[in-house]
């Protein structure tokens with residue numbers, strides 16, 4: 001691994017992180033992406049369905065969007081480290097230490113930076129001047145699972161739910177949002193023997209709600225036993241769980257990021273900067289409206305432009321300081 005100080009280390013190669021990195025690269029800076037998965041694209045790489053919401057990519061599935069993301073990263077020559085999970089980020093603010101690190105990396109003369117970040121992942125550590133958290137979200141697991149895996153309890157959307165063989169199966173769906181209803185209808189279309197939805201409250205759009213018979217929707221408290229595959233004592237062949245998503249911030253506690261009540265990272269609207277100077281949060285991990293591929297990519301651009309401004313300010317300060325006064 002090269003011993004350099006990157007302008008920005010971006011945690012996550014989904015639409016948000018990739019967009020930020022590509023913009024930074026074309027703006028003339030040196031970004032690096034680190035991602036825990038084996039391929040780029042984030043959640044979109046797990047979506048086998050057509051993404052009709054992205055008006056620049058009609059007809060493409062989420063998986064195909066992920067392939068385009070890879071092409072964009074390759075074209076912009078953005079280095080990407082895959083199968084590497086960031087587990088700590090250290091903020092170095094001691095002026096002496098920052099100066100020493102910059103001079104060791106021959107960057108002292110081009111930089112007036114006050115702070116550096118050391119990003120730790122899988123036994124390695126790299127330095128950067130900015131950090132961008134683009135780590136997305138993970139599905140919420142029901143507490144009944146107690147962190148165990150059950151073959152016929154499927155949590156969240158992706159290949160596992162898309163390619164499951166529903167024909168002649170009794171299906172229970174837990175959750176009251178759009179995802180729960182869409183997947184219930186999907187299982188029904190794929191030949192399920194019966195489909196029941198269990199929801200404490202229904203929040204799904206009317207069009208999804210109206211697509212099912214009322215007797216299929218059970219509202220109020222319910223008892224789920226994952227071992228016995230029963231809900232309220234009724235036996236099923238498969239149980240799908242859609243309890244929404246939560247921000248993925250494992251390993252990033254050391255940054256001390258301020259989050260919303262629901263656990264999403266708070267950011268400045270105009271810059272995507274967090275409460276920690278030099279750290280940005282973009283895409284689904286941040287507390288933004290309407291999370292999707294397009295808004296995640298837009299966030300990436302916002303952060304890249306804000307970082308550009310700061311980097312250019314720092315080098316302008318160095319140039320001014322080096323002009324001899326008359």
Ligand SMILES: Cc1cc2nc3c(=O)[nH]c(=O)nc-3n(C[C@H](O)[C@H](O)[C@H](O)COP(=O)(O)OP(=O)(O)OC[C@H]3O[C@@H](n4cnc5c(N)ncnc54)[C@H](O)[C@@H]3O)c2cc1C
Pocket residue numbers: 011012013014015016017034035036037041042043044046047048050051052053054062084085086087134135136137157158248250251282283284285291292293294296
């Ligand atoms: C089945 C499905 C269908 C969808 N359909 C659509 C659709 O039609 N249209 C649409 O716009 N959106 C859709 N979405 C949502 C869309 O995929 C997300 O909004 C988008 O991917 C969010 O981008 P992101 O970059 O913020 O995060 P993500 O795509 O979640 O990427 C985050 C990345 O960060 C990595 N990461 C997390 N923590 C670490 C760490 N500590 N170290 C290293 N790497 C880390 C993860 O491995 C992941 O690759 C769908 C999602 C799913 C699951």
